[in-house]
Amino acid sequence: TEACLAAIEGAGALNAFVHDTPEIARAQAAAADARIRAGDAPSMCGIPLGIKDLFCTKGVPSQAASAILAGFKPEYESTVSQQLWDAGAVMLGKLNMDEFAMGSSNETSTYGNAVNPWRRGNDDTPLTPGGSSGGSAAAVAADLCLAATGTDTGGSIRQPAAFTGITGIKPTYGRCSRWGIVAFASSLDQAGPMTKSVRDAAIMLEAMCGHDPKDSTSADIPVPNFEAALTGDIRGKKIGIPKEYRMEGMPAEIEKLWADGTAMLKDAGAEIVDISLPHTKYALPAYYVIAPAEASSNLARYDGVRYGHRAKLAAGDGITEMYEKTRAEGFGHEVQRRVMVGTYVLSAGFYDAYYNRARKVRTLIKKDFEDVFAAGVDAILTPATPSAAFGLGEMKDADPVQMYLNDVFTVTVNLAGLPGIAVPAGLDPQGLPLGLQLIGKPWEEGELLNTAYVLE
Ligand code: GLN
Numbered sequence: 001t002e003a004c005l006a007a008i009e010g011a012g013a014l015n016a017f018v019h020d021t022p023e024i025a026r027a028q029a030a031a032a033d034a035r036i037r038a039g040d041a042p043s044m045c046g047i048p049l050g051i052k053d054l055f056c057t058k059g060v061p062s063q064a065a066s067a068i069l070a071g072f073k074p075e076y077e078s079t080v081s082q083q084l085w086d087a088g089a090v091m092l093g094k095l096n097m098d099e100f101a102m103g104s105s106n107e108t109s110t111y112g113n114a115v116n117p118w119r120r121g122n123d124d125t126p127l128t129p130g131g132s133s134g135g136s137a138a139a140v141a142a143d144l145c146l147a148a149t150g151t152d153t154g155g156s157i158r159q160p161a162a163f164t165g166i167t168g169i170k171p172t173y174g175r176c177s178r179w180g181i182v183a184f185a186s187s188l189d190q191a192g193p194m195t196k197s198v199r200d201a202a203i204m205l206e207a208m209c210g211h212d213p214k215d216s217t218s219a220d221i222p223v224p225n226f227e228a229a230l231t232g233d234i235r236g237k238k239i240g241i242p243k244e245y246r247m248e249g250m251p252a253e254i255e256k257l258w259a260d261g262t263a264m265l266k267d268a269g270a271e272i273v274d275i276s277l278p279h280t281k282y283a284l285p286a287y288y289v290i291a292p293a294e295a296s297s298n299l300a301r302y303d304g305v306r307y308g309h310r311a312k313l314a315a316g317d318g319i320t321e322m323y324e325k326t327r328a329e330g331f332g333h334e335v336q337r338r339v340m341v342g343t344y345v346l347s348a349g350f351y352d353a354y355y356n357r358a359r360k361v362r363t364l365i366k367k368d369f370e371d372v373f374a375a376g377v378d379a380i381l382t383p384a385t386p387s388a389a390f391g392l393g394e395m396k397d398a399d400p401v402q403m404y405l406n407d408v409f410t411v412t413v414n415l416a417g418l419p420g421i422a423v424p425a426g427l428d429p430q431g432l433p434l435g436l437q438l439i440g441k442p443w444e445e446g447e448l449l450n451t452a453y454v455l456e
Helices: 002-010 022-037 079-086 134-141 158-164 198-208 252-267 280-301 319-330 333-346 352-374 400-407 411-416 445-455
Strands: 017-020 048-052 090-095 147-152 167-170 190-195 238-242 271-275 379-383 420-427 433-440
Touching (some): 002 017, 002 022, 017 134, 048 134, 079 147, 090 134, 134 147, 134 158, 134 190, 147 158, 147 198, 158 420, 167 198, 167 445, 190 198, 198 420, 198 445, 252 271, 252 379, 252 420, 280 333, 280 400, 280 411, 319 333, 352 411, 379 445, 420 445, 433 445
Parallel strands (some): 048 090, 238 271, 238 379
Antiparallel strands (some): 017 090, 167 190, 167 420, 420 433
């Protein structure tokens, strides 16, 4: 804990931690020491963690990296973070992210972007750590903490993990309680661990999972011992390679990464099969209808009354002006764009053409996966991202759709509610980390982690 606190002090330039909690960390570390001495050390005892700013942490600023939540200190703790503290973990502080988890580069944060600790060859252009869990990824990759929490609505654990050379798993929808995690798109959001190894991910995920009556979509399904699943034996497992993920213009290094990963699994005794997930091409448009629709509804609560920021009002301003000014000042541009898109696709007259159609596409995407699993496939291997980390500012002013294209390999997994893991799998020609993604069957995180363990 002390080593991490010192590392955080020295790494201000990464802008990974946005709020440090050294007093809490030292108290929890002392309690962990006592439990170890008493011979009663739970699974995460004394492990110093960073917590994404999307998680409500009692009495500690929790702003979802948004100006609209300035000054908000929750009266309660999220279920997932509480479970980590119960398992003996130590909180170092809160981690940077895209505002309300909307973004793929950490550049929509009210705190300014976090920075990737990796560099492209000899070029010192600062790179994005990815997003939205960019602070979590940067902090783990730079050894500021042993692991961090992330959340993933369309790729926000897996893409930043891939960009920083770490491991990140999004469990099956319903595995981790969403209670106390600021909502982005409630039917897609899941928490998960971001760690230095698959084994760490298994241990931390187990501590984070479990049924919670406070989240109506939390599943009442037993949580197995994920670490015990790490045997390294994948003989006879069927690994599907989906042809729709082989995109036109795919960079040679991504092709090679994918081929090398396939060969590793084959060498370990897995059977490799070509598969088709025919509705893949509709995933990104469906996601960018459904996620903003849900977001526009979830963000309606930031009205200048109940939380955080309220705009200064002029004489004669009424309640409408209060809402308008507060939301115009408090929400950044990307969040405003999502609210407008979401409101539009939900509006009378457009609802059937956009939102309902996207929901139907979602069902088809889910069925694509069900069919493949029913045919005997155990897991699906794809690249995690279409490229390595890009330079900060490189995409910021581009057409927002260019940024959305980052999520092309990850959003299908959220739409289908499946578990997905990104593992570091090599370097590109400029020395930047690249990640592979494995997609698993619902509730089979143990098997998924074990396959990832072979790739590690
Ligand atoms: N990049 C995606 C988006 O901006 C995914 C974000 C996430 O998973 N939270 O919506």
